[in-house]
Amino acid sequence: MSKNPNQKLKLLYLYQILLQRTDENHKLTTDELRAALERCGITAERKSIYSDIEALQNFGLDVNLSERHRRRLLRRVTRV
Numbered sequence: 675m676s677k678n679p680n681q682k683l684k685l686l687y688l689y690q691i692l693l694q695r696t697d698e699n700h701k702l703t704t705d706e707l708r709a710a711l712e713r714c715g716i717t718a719e720r721k722s723i724y725s726d727i728e729a730l731q732n733f734g735l736d737v738n739l740s741e742r743h744r745r746r747l748l749r750r751v752t753r754v
Contacts, residue, residue, distance in 0.1 A: 680715040687714045688726050692737060701740075 680687075691710045696702055702710070704723045711718045718726075727737055 678715060678717070681717070683714075684711065684716050684718065685726055685729060687711055687716055688723075689730060689735065692730070692735070 688707065688711065691707060704720050707723055708718050727739060731737055
């Protein structure tokens, strides 16, 4: 069980961050996503971000994962 009660809300916070801070022209790196989650009191490993993004994609959120200069970038393709 997670020691931090906010940890259970990680997917929701991640979804909120993507909705508020990304679109077709604005992307976030996984490090930027981790930092944003930390400001919400949530710790996240780089690998867990990828599985969380996959869960959001399976739920129907249109998130594009791309690579530029060896850094992975995430953006929400369409607004919900």
